[in-house]
Amino acid sequence: MASRIVDFPSKDVSPSRELSVDDLSVGHGQKVALDDLYDDDGTIDQVYQAKARVLNNAIQEIGMGKYQIYLFCCAGFGWFADSVWPLITGLILTPVINEFNFNGPFLSLAANIGLFVGAVVWSFGCDIWGRRWSFNLTLLIAGIFGLAAGGSQNFVTLASLIATLGVGVGGNMPVDSAVFLDLVPGTHQYLLTVMSIWWCLGQLVVSLLAWPLIANFSCASAVNCTRSENMGWRYLLFTLGGLTLLLWGIRFFVFKLFESPRFLVGIGKDAEAVEVIRKIAEYNSKTSDLTVDQLVKAGGVDPEKTDIAQNDRRVLSASSALGWNHVKALFRTRKLAFSTSLLIALWGIIGLASTLYNSFLPFLLESRGNAYGDGSLYITYRNTFILSVIGVPGAFLAGWAVELPYVGRKGTLAISSGLTGAFLFATTTARSSNALLGWNCGYTFFSNIMYGVLYAISPEVFPAKDRGTGNGLVSSATRIFSVIAPIIALYANLETATPVYISGALIIFAGFMALLLPYEPRGKASI
Secondary structure, three states, rough: OOOEEEOOOOOOOOOOOOOOOOOOOOOOOEEEEEEEOOOOOOOHHHHHHHHHHHHHHHHHHHHOOOOHHHHHHHHHHHHHHHHHHHHHHOHHHHHHHHHOOOOOHHHHHHHHHHHHHHHHHHHHOOOOOOHHHHHHHHHHHHHHHHHHHHHOHHHHHHHHHHHHHHHHHHOOHHHHHHHHHHHHHHOOEEEEEEEEOOOHHHHHHHHHHHHHHHHHHOOOOOOOOOHHHOOOOHHHHHHHHHHHHHHHHHHHHHHOOOOOHHHHHHHOOHEEEEEHHHHEEEEEEEOOOHHHHHHHHHHOOOOHHHHHHHHOOOOOOOOOOHHHHHHHHHHOOHHHHHHHHHHHHHHHHHHHHHHHOOHHHHHHHHHHHHHHOOOHHHHHHHHHHHHHHHHHHHHHHHHHHHHHHOOOOHHHHHHHHHHHHHHHHHOOOOOOOHHHHHHHHHHHHHHHHHHHHHHHHHHHHHOOOHHHHHHHHHHHHHHHHHHHHHHHHOOOOOOOOOHHHHHHHHHHHHHHHOOOOOOOOOOOOOO
């Protein structure tokens, strides 16, 4: 851990000046001291690290203002979309099977292939061409193809369109988490965990819509199931597609996203990074004394060479090698390589377990409900709505828990994962539909905490200049295993508790793995 101080009114900025951090003052013209995750041991590029510390202090001096509040909302739209669209394949599964007569897991397989492609393209790309394009295009793609999917005439068309919209959805959370962390003060990074409230709201909205639409406008069975009698899932896709386009419109036309100053510094655009900082300060009705000379001196570069660097503008970063150098940077030292590898494993394991369970939860509720004599579509989607409501307070509890001393991100992730797995095992003891619903409420509550922390700790650990790539690696891992999950389901007996046992054991194991993470972001500023 390294502690740094910057006095903004002074031109004397040196990354080697030390201060113990006992007090953090954020007033204009005052000294701001922040700790970051990394020692001066070559874990990340030293020039970038020095400049990033200067930027961190500049953003901290501006403080949490209306720009960051608007960003919390607009970035949260990505969490919303990432919740709504992957869940949709499970919600529409029964009526779509009744109409098109296909093997259910193939629809989940198509969706997860699209999500995997999106995670790779957008997250790796945002470290090459910047955050703004990825941030603005992902929701547009999801909305357009979500609308189109509602008009599908057969399974092949539906699966193809679901996969394509997945390309847009798959990039939302990796990009949006990077964008938010790049522009929020270090003292408010915990809000990235609270961002999962948007994920919970997405579940709530889609369940609330699916309950009346699918329950009232769907075929009772596969016998003589025609399009005109089975419009519920189409109405749902039309509604969600339109809503997604509305959210994109707010992002694109109402809110202006500034390019990440850390990304700009990473490609040698110090002047543009300073301009972004000043624009954010102005938006928040404040001023910033940050200068280009401060960044240049922090990096140990002759200020007279600044103009040459600033004019050397490229669409792709010269150091990116189409992203490969960003990958290598995440394995630069043994400790960082261990951290990156462990995060990839965590995301993969939890992705496999959760997708295996969540994708077929409506099917499980209906089949178990039928076994208990109350498996109607109405009851099934009512229960899904109840589960969505239960998840909402989990987001706020997660935001509180990650800031607790001796608990932090790692402890919260480990505890919530263990309890998530325990409630999954408990579902196998249910002897009534209501008992099954009760155990699933516990699972939903703690799994929302688990995901909220997992989605936050990963981008917090990765350096900003490689954050999109790091998010892409972990997201790709969970998407790859999410592709494997429906393949397992194709050959597994979903009428037994086997998928539940597998999912529960994997999530509990992931909780123990979380304790091995070498970095704890609580109380430290991301670099």
